[in-house]
Amino acid sequence: MSLAFAILFYVATLVLVVGVALKIMQYSKTPAPLKIPTTPAPTTTSGVVMRMFREVVFFESLFKATIWTWIFAWAFHMGLFAVLIRHGRYFHDLLPAAIVGPLKYAAFAMIIGLTGLLIRRFAVNRVRYISAPSDYAMLILLLLIGISGAMMTFVDHVDVVGVKSYFHAWMTFDIENLILPSDMVLRIHLFLVAVLMLIFPISKLLHAPGIFFSPTRNQADNPREVRHVAEWAEKLSK
Amino acid sequence: MATKEFTIPEIQEYIEVPDAPIPDATAHLSPFIAKPMHQEALGFPVEVSDDWKEQTLDAMGDLLGKYRGLRVFMDICVKCGACTDKCHYYIGTADPKNMPVARQDLLRRVYRRYFTFAGKFWGALGMPGFVGAADLKRDMLDEMYSYYHQCSECRRCSVFCPYGIDTAEITMAAREILARVGIGQKYDNEIIAKVYTIGNNLGLPERALEDTLEGLEEDLEDETGVAVKLPLNVKGADILLITPSADFFAEPHVDGLMGYAKVFHEAGVSWTLSSSASEAANFGMFIGSYENMRKISLRIREAALELGVKRIIFGECGHAWRVAYSFLNTLAGPFDFLDQNYPIPQHILEFTLGEIEKGTLNIDKSLNDDMVLTFHDSCNVARASRMGDKPGGQFTIPRAVIKAVCNNYVDMDPDTIYEKTFCCGGGGGLLTDDLLELRIKGGLPRMTALQTVTQEYGVTHMAAICAICKSQFTKILPYYGFDMDQIVSVHQLVSSALILTGQVDEDDDTESGEEAA
Numbered sequence: 001m002s003l004a005f006a007i008l009f010y011v012a013t014l015v016l017v018v019g020v021a022l023k024i025m026q027y028s029k030t031p032a033p034l035k036i037p038t039t040p041a042p043t044t045t046s047g048v049v050m051r052m053f054r055e056v057v058f059f060e061s062l063f064k065a066t067i068w069t070w071i072f073a074w075a076f077h078m079g080l081f082a083v084l085i086r087h088g089r090y091f092h093d094l095l096p097a098a099i100v101g102p103l104k105y106a107a108f109a110m111i112i113g114l115t116g117l118l119i120r121r122f123a124v125n126r127v128r129y130i131s132a133p134s135d136y137a138m139l140i141l142l143l144l145i146g147i148s149g150a151m152m153t154f155v156d157h158v159d160v161v162g163v164k165s166y167f168h169a170w171m172t173f174d175i176e177n178l179i180l181p182s183d184m185v186l187r188i189h190l191f192l193v194a195v196l197m198l199i200f201p202i203s204k205l206l207h208a209p210g211i212f213f214s215p216t217r218n219q220a221d222n223p224r225e226v227r228h229v230a231e232w233a234e235k236l237s238k
Numbered sequence: 239m240a241t242k243e244f245t246i247p248e249i250q251e252y253i254e255v256p257d258a259p260i261p262d263a264t265a266h267l268s269p270f271i272a273k274p275m276h277q278e279a280l281g282f283p284v285e286v287s288d289d290w291k292e293q294t295l296d297a298m299g300d301l302l303g304k305y306r307g308l309r310v311f312m313d314i315c316v317k318c319g320a321c322t323d324k325c326h327y328y329i330g331t332a333d334p335k336n337m338p339v340a341r342q343d344l345l346r347r348v349y350r351r352y353f354t355f356a357g358k359f360w361g362a363l364g365m366p367g368f369v370g371a372a373d374l375k376r377d378m379l380d381e382m383y384s385y386y387h388q389c390s391e392c393r394r395c396s397v398f399c400p401y402g403i404d405t406a407e408i409t410m411a412a413r414e415i416l417a418r419v420g421i422g423q424k425y426d427n428e429i430i431a432k433v434y435t436i437g438n439n440l441g442l443p444e445r446a447l448e449d450t451l452e453g454l455e456e457d458l459e460d461e462t463g464v465a466v467k468l469p470l471n472v473k474g475a476d477i478l479l480i481t482p483s484a485d486f487f488a489e490p491h492v493d494g495l496m497g498y499a500k501v502f503h504e505a506g507v508s509w510t511l512s513s514s515a516s517e518a519a520n521f522g523m524f525i526g527s528y529e530n531m532r533k534i535s536l537r538i539r540e541a542a543l544e545l546g547v548k549r550i551i552f553g554e555c556g557h558a559w560r561v562a563y564s565f566l567n568t569l570a571g572p573f574d575f576l577d578q579n580y581p582i583p584q585h586i587l588e589f590t591l592g593e594i595e596k597g598t599l600n601i602d603k604s605l606n607d608d609m610v611l612t613f614h615d616s617c618n619v620a621r622a623s624r625m626g627d628k629p630g631g632q633f634t635i636p637r638a639v640i641k642a643v644c645n646n647y648v649d650m651d652p653d654t655i656y657e658k659t660f661c662c663g664g665g666g667g668l669l670t671d672d673l674l675e676l677r678i679k680g681g682l683p684r685m686t687a688l689q690t691v692t693q694e695y696g697v698t699h700m701a702a703i704c705a706i707c708k709s710q711f712t713k714i715l716p717y718y719g720f721d722m723d724q725i726v727s728v729h730q731l732v733s734s735a736l737i738l739t740g741q742v743d744e745d746d747d748t749e750s751g752e753e754a755a
Binding site: 023026027030031032033034035036038039040041042043055059061062064065066069073117120121124125126127129130131132133134135199202203204206207210211213214215216217221223224227228229230232233236 | 257258259302303304305306307309310311313314315316317318319320321322323324334337339340343354355356367368369370393396397398399400401402403404407528529532563564565567568571572581582583620621622623624628629630632633657
């Protein structure tokens with residue numbers, strides 16, 4: 001079982017890294033033939049960096065759109081971000097205990113946020129109409145990951161040292177020492193995480209790398225000053 | 239087509255977003271399909287052939303490789319619902335497919351099915367719907383034709399999308415795919431064909447244009463006693479004015495044109511119109527066709543070269559200003575032969591505000607005291623372009639000009655102006671009577687905001703800087719209990735407050751006459 005999980009995670013990591021890399025390559029190779037920033041837009045590159053920063057960190061546009069979705073989405077994402085940082089302790093020793101301790105509560109932000117988003121998907125007629133089964137499945141998957149993780153932190157403590165040595169062995173391909181603590185919740189948690197990694201490059205989770213390529217947000221508003229022509233469009237004039 | 243009886247929406251106290259969508263409420267709305275001759279003129283197939291499915295997917299694949307926006311937007315929507323209450327057509331019709339994300343999904347489900355692993359996988363299992371994919375069927379093209387012509391490409395949804403997904407881009411792509419399969423839109427394609435053969439959307443030939451301009455010169459002279467010119471095809475003029483052809487005769491557009499002429503006259507600049515580029519509009523954008531948009535734009539470059547002008551100025555027109563400001567340099571540049579000391583191209587409002595600030599214009603604001611004004615931000619100007627040096631100039635410059643020529647001005651509800659402005663309901667190539675029901679219903683949010691300022695501040699007129707907005711409001715205002723002439727051009731306001739040097743006032747002929755003499 002320990003080996004099966006190790007292989008699963010090797011495959012999942014490969015799919016995630018290669019899949020996202022291929023998508024990023026595809027996005028960057030596809031030309032943006034016209035200047036289409038949603039205006040008012042910054043006129044300089046540094047302005048665009050700031051706009052993107054506000055979008056990625058504060059969800060600026062969503063904040064303008066609907067406050068409840070913003071609250072839940074922001075709580076979930078920030079919670080997830082903190083949880084991911086905290087999970088670094090299974091892979092390296094750089095995190096001071098003073099950070100690891102308090103960060104555990106981020107799991108609640110994540111779970112509350114996801115629950116809110118799920119309820120909204122059911123309860124708001126308009127949002128229910130646009131939801132496909134996979135949209136619910138995605139939220140439920142993340143919710144189960146969050147709940148199973150929180151259970152190991154707050155209810156039935158997982159053998160942290162055991163998990164740590166397992167992933168150390170996993171990282172160093174030390175097959176002999178791949179011993180996963182026999183904890184059912186842990187196995188469920190890990191399996192769901194592997195599923196999430198596997199579907200990342202083939203699902204809407206691509207919004208994470210994708211937003212950086214969104215021309216309405218990443219273009220500077222300077223078409224009168226700088227002539228912008230895509231390669232395929234240039235060929236039309238020849 | 240649009241023959242079904244429908245009721246005019248009632249204006250409520252606030253803009254109300256329909257809570258419960260009414261499926262297929264406007265499924266019957268679909269503009270007339272282009273005739274073979276109009277398809278042909280634009281280089282599209284004249285009818286749908288047997289391999290429509292292959293052609294659809296080929297066209298889609300082609301566009302996915304050409305437009306990063308389309309590719310990214312197809313992938314990254316998370317269905318958060320932020321856009322679902324933002325579209326004026328959803329607010330006005332309650333049809334769920336008029337929610338931006340649902341409209342996008344009409345194309346996205348095909349993308350998911352044929353261009354993504356998830357769609358192919360679940361499709362092979364016979365459950366494409368699990369991941370929002372769908373097998374492409376012939377009637378889906380008709381549905382796309384209908385709902386992608388219920389989008390005015392106004393970009394309001396893109397303001398609120400956390401990833402900036404712009405439904406306009408998807409609508410344009412869908413319309414181009416449909417046109418390439420043989421399902422073009424009659425209104426747009428017919429107009430583009432007219433631009434190619436005659437030079438403008440209205441099919442106004444050079445001779446008629448000449449007569450029209452002469453007539454306007456006479457009107458101006460009768461009214462003011464000053465010989466204000468509207469020059470046509472003058473070689474060596476400094477400025478080439480490109481304006482929507484509606485400015486040549488439609489009300490209130492033509493009052494705006496006379497306003498430009500008066501401002502140019504007072505500024506003492508030499509300017510000209512061109513008969514070969516007597517149209518600012520570029521419907522190539524509406525149908526999403528880069529090639530047609532480029533071809534239409536090149537006329538302007540050619541006219542500028544032929545006439546040897548130094549500057550290009552655009553008249554009041556929304557989507558034309560988007561194409562001019564955002565795309566002209568790309569499509570028809572570089573404009574290294576023009577005077578680089580001025581913006582290329584420049585908006586007439588940038589020019590007029592410059593003259594007002596320089597003090598060249600003798601303005602008597604009280605001449606507009608019979609009106610209380612508000613301003614409708616046109617979507618393409620607001621969310622797809624700019625004026626002036628700073629972001630947001632597209633909002634401040636028109637208002638600065640209006641306030642410089644009018645004493646009474648109030649803004650509408652902040653959620654309905656600036657970047658959050660609502661489309662007039664007739665933009666994006668939908669200004670055709672076969673879509674009248676949609677146009678009336680889509681105008682509801684703007685009419686609601688107008689009603690509020692009418693009741694609270696006694697607003698009498700709404701100014702706009704877009705030919706489509708002006709025509710659309712002229713048409714729909716009466717359906718909502720307003721008068722059609724409550725919509726005015728911004729340069730019409732400038733015109734009525736501007737006292738020309740040597741102007742003879744109707745009231746005191748003699749006095750001014752003596753002064754002039």
